Amino acid sequence: MIQKVDHIGIAVRSIDDSIPFYRDTLGLPLVHQETVAAQGVRVAFFQAGQTTIELLEPLSPDSPVGKFLASRGEGIHHMAFGVDDILADRAKVASQGVRLLSDAPLDGAHGKLISFLHPKDTHGVLTELCQRKPDPHTDQP
């Protein structure tokens, strides 16, 4: 079940060049930076209330974000919903004819499990489902 808008992904040419606008002009705290090699991106997260803004810089021109920048330029790349059971939500959307872009959840930033839905099946918005992985130290079995 969808719990909230987890984050908005924004494709940028350079995270270093983009940080001053989000951190200094808008005043959003920069809370996390990471390279997600499997997705071909370097990312930076800013806290914006209950959600975050994720800047995405491509690691190569032929990565998903590299291709997006080449065809559309900088801008909103995807919207991510936080869910509590990604397998159940994958099955639910697939049963209604929405194409999933991977055969199973993948590892994303912040150690979350992620799955993308095809933008042609979601009224033009690349849509991500993401779920925090259970923490064996703090979560009950």
Ligand code: CMX
């Ligand atoms: N939002 C909306 N529409 C998009 C889009 C996006 N981000 N990316 C591509 N599209 C549209 C294209 O404009 C194109 O539309 P038209 O046919 O009308 O021109 C259509 O989708 C197909 O695009 P394409 O260029 O032929 O296909 P791509 O090879 O670029 O693949 C996509 C597009 C969405 C399937 C691919 O980018 C993908 O699998 N994305 C999921 C993974 C991802 O984006 N990872 C990076 C972020 C990781 C993270 O957040 O950590």
